[in-house]
Amino acid sequence: MKKVAIVASGIIKFNKSEKPLESLMLSSIRPIFENTKNLKQEDVDVVLTSTNANRNYLANIISELSGIKPKISHSVESLCNSGTNSLVSAYAYVSSGLADVALVTGADKAENPGLVLHWDMSRGEYQHPIFWSSMFTSAHMRKYGTTLEDLAYVSVKNHKNALDNPYAYFEKSFSLDDVMNSKNLAENLRLLDCSMPCDGAASVVICSEEKAKKFTDNPVWISGIGQKTISASFTKNNDLASMESTKSAVGDAYHMSNKTADDIDVVELHDAFSICEIIELEDMGLCQKGQGSKFVRDLYDTNNNKVNPRGGLIGAGHPLGATGIAQVIEIYQQLSGNAGKRQVCNAKTGLVHNMSAGSTSSTVLVLES
């Protein structure tokens, strides 16, 4: 198994616009070739596109418009963790030796499919993600005494972090009162507990160890990968105060990288809703089970931005196919010392957590400088 490094990235400001999906992707790819020393289109032998949009032959269209004639090109779809699925797929190509350099680009528009889970009859009328979020929230409140104020801290913290992220959808801070008084969408779920669908695109280049030094002096290594699919439908999740696929994936990622939660300096996790951040911190061992709320409050009180430094999904917005890649870019920038105002001091080891549909599937990555 060859070592695989992240060597370049490009991202656009998450927004809402009239631009087509393809333009968004290309706008995130262009700066990669402009800014990466020695990287030419002819170096790229894999192009994978990640999106929930209904497109055909998108990876070929993006390849042609980018001037790339890769060996391998196709689209990858797995709802909200399409981005990390495409990244892990590219990792497999490089690690197996089938390819040397892979471009992975993800994009979605706010109105693209994937947000409402029409196929899931187990949800009855409640096919919008706010309903599983509401159930997770209520279960965690019952079991661990989590309060609506605890949840509000997640949103306040992540919106605050997003102020230092020039690519975030939100550009303003919210107070605890703002969140507590925002519109109630479902039981124990307010508007400002939710991440926002928006337009966005993000791209990364990964490559083999031999190629990495040609393109950068600061590669970041993908040292741990864990993925797990429990189901497609929500009723298969037995304990609603926990995420089974996340626990499985993080165990595999720690094992592969020979790291533990104690080694993690910075993390981007999938805060589709406030409750997700609390449960995921617990399930990934970053705090004890039931202590997620306290952990978030401590981060807020000490002005510590090590969890979702770019603002997470709540602060940065959630363009489905781009999200996983944007998370990877944040940790890549943190570990290569290029995170600007968001820089977490001495960050050497980072974690990415990306999931779909109420954690029916999860991806966890360990990255190292």
Add this chain to the structure above:
Amino acid sequence: MKKVAIVASGIIKFNKSEKPLESLMLSSIRPIFENTKNLKQEDVDVVLTSTNANRNYLANIISELSGIKPKISHSVESLCNSGTNSLVSAYAYVSSGLADVALVTGADKAENPGLVLHWDMSRGEYQHPIFWSSMFTSAHMRKYGTTLEDLAYVSVKNHKNALDNPYAYFEKSFSLDDVMNSKNLAENLRLLDCSMPCDGAASVVICSEEKAKKFTDNPVWISGIGQKTISASFTKNNDLASMESTKSAVGDAYHMSNKTADDIDVVELHDAFSICEIIELEDMGLCQKGQGSKFVRDLYDTNNNKVNPRGGLIGAGHPLGATGIAQVIEIYQQLSGNAGKRQVCNAKTGLVHNMSAGSTSSTVLVLES
């Protein structure tokens, strides 16, 4: 790089039906678990779905309905070679060591998108594949003197081969006159020169060398892989009597497997139209350039079914996302001695060729018993 084997397959009769895509996929998966010794759902750690249908989270839905909780699950799309793209992706997972056992399932319905290339403005009004096929045909006729009768032999031969394939869409033979007199759709292109969109599904299981012996006594090894993307739009193909992506892909596949065209005992190639078989035989070195027509006539005259023994796309039908996987299954069955009436004698080494959109991209695989 770990060795990777094909160890099981399932396929349904290609047809037109009212059944949803998901049912087709599941019908091709069920016999795999019924017929493969020791293979249990819990052995499978990758589920990849290949389709042109507009679906979200399909790989998770298929996983759940099949009783599988894989590590990795997502959909792969690349038009007509989605099937081999998903297979190569699964190969990369197993070969890299990220997974041990992968289920790859492909399906499409006749009416699914992917047939008409709406995005390709370079085609003007001629976005249906019959128009690139007509241009390929005319170019080959001008350059090499290929005749309409030569083309008809491809169709007659492949429909004849399909009679021995119980899963083929067509169940009748056609005479040379039938093809010559079939409806003219475009210049030098008749209805019976075309493959037919239809419903179909096909699934294979691939795994690491260590696992292979647990599941079968007759594994077939994936020893060569070549893939190449030239473009998405048709105008990028410079020589219309040749397929640039196919030439590149077959060179890489032969190189990786340390085989040449002389070693190939049996081949499934992408005869979307009659002219494709002729050009591909030439471009893959199975005969000299310009000799494809003669080669096909010789096969027909000597009753030799080594090229497209299952009937190819013309005889078996073309359910886009299933086609590449059905081609792989045919060569798997041939090399494991399980091709029934279609069995090519002493077949040890086989070739699969799968392409998209006028050969703007191609996949070539070398398989060995």
